[in-house]
Amino acid sequence: MAVIDRVLIGEGLVIEDRPDGSGLDLKNVAHIDLVMGPRGSQAEVAFCRTLTDQKQGVNGLLAIAAPNMMVKPNTVMFNKVTIKDGRQAVQMFGPAQRGVAMAVMECVEDGTIPLEEADDVFICVGVFIDHNADMDDRIQDWNYRATKIAIKSAVAREPKAAEVLKHYKEALHPFAATKNRRSEDLAYSLAIEQMKERNPLLKPATVDAADKAVEQMKSRASTVAHN
Numbered sequence: 249m250a251v252i253d254r255v256l257i258g259e260g261l262v263i264e265d266r267p268d269g270s271g272l273d274l275k276n277v278a279h280i281d282l283v284m285g286p287r288g289s290q291a292e293v294a295f296c297r298t299l300t301d302q303k304q305g306v307n308g309l310l311a312i313a314a315p316n317m318m319v320k321p322n323t324v325m326f327n328k329v330t331i332k333d334g335r336q337a338v339q340m341f342g343p344a345q346r347g348v349a350m351a352v353m354e355c356v357e358d359g360t361i362p363l364e365e366a367d368d369v370f371i372c373v374g375v376f377i378d379h380n381a382d383m384d385d386r387i388q389d390w391n392y393r394a395t396k397i398a399i400k401s402a403v404a405r406e407p408k409a410a411e412v413l414k415h416y417k418e419a420l421h422p423f424a425a426t427k428n429r430r431s432e433d434l435a436y437s438l439a440i441e442q443m444k445e446r447n448p449l450l451k452p453a454t455v456d457a458a459d460k461a462v463e464q465m466k467s468r469a470s471t472v473a474h475n
Contacts, residue, residue: 251362251403252369255285258402260394261443263422272422276383278347278390281328281374282398284321286365295370298324305330309341311349311373319352321361321369328376336377343384344375347392355399373398397447 263277285291298308311323325348331337352371355361361369373395381387401407420439 250286250365252284252286252365255283255289255291256402256405258282258284258398258400260397260401260447261422262390262394262397273383273386275378275380276386276390277376277378278387278394279328279376280348280391280394280398282371282395282402284369284371284399284402287368287370289370291372292370294372295322295324298326298372305332307331307337307340309345311345311352313349313353319349320356320366321352321371323348323352323371323373325373325375328374329378332379336379336381339377339381339384339387340375343388344377344391347388347390348373348375348395351392351395351399355396355403360400360403371399401447 258280259282260280261278263272263274265271266273266275283291283294299310300308302308306327308324308326310318311325312318325340325345327340329336331340352361356363356366375391377387420442422439422443424439
């Protein structure tokens with residue numbers, strides 16, 4: 249019996265403090281909305297529509313592991329914030345795409361998405377990139393982690409309605425309105441801790457190590473060439 253036998257929905261958010269300790273890094277927060285399903289489902293219809301319905305400021309693009317190597321399952325990304333300039337476009341087509349692509353392929357590698365189903369599954373990934381995003385490494389890493397959270401949650405059919413009903417009143421949202429700054433800071437902190445407790449994927453990603461290794465190899469190759 250197929251694991252991905254219907255349209256599945258997933259969501260993932262990753263955020264941490266700014267490196268300078270000035271508070272939550274709202275500029276580079278990653279929030280993924282995800283739809284996935286088998287060939288013949290509405291997920292395939294949404295995939296085709298997203299890829300072909302290009303508008304000014306709203307773009308669909310295929311997630312690729314490398315040029316001429318699109319990921320499997322077929323994955324289309326779309327922006328949830330209007331792209332207004334070249335810098336933001338490059339962030340979407342560069343680090344965000346890299347993070348999403350790595351997450352999809354690692355979910356095939358670890359069996360979350362069965363390899364035998366991967367050629368006939370379609371994934372649509374909504375990516376949030378703030379107009380003020382300023383750290384490409386965080387865009388890449390956090391979208392990687394958020395996408396992985398979304399895929400794994402979708403395949404596991406999580407969260408269940410009974411679980412949400414049990415916890416939704418006590419669960420904190422890092423961006424919810426609060427009465428004052430002090431309570432806001434406390435709410436931020438508690439919300440992040442709750443998120444980490446709910447999902448073990450909210451930790452440093454392996455994609456960072458992989459990319460650092462690639463940079464090291466490039467550096468060594470350059471040194472050899474110059475010598």
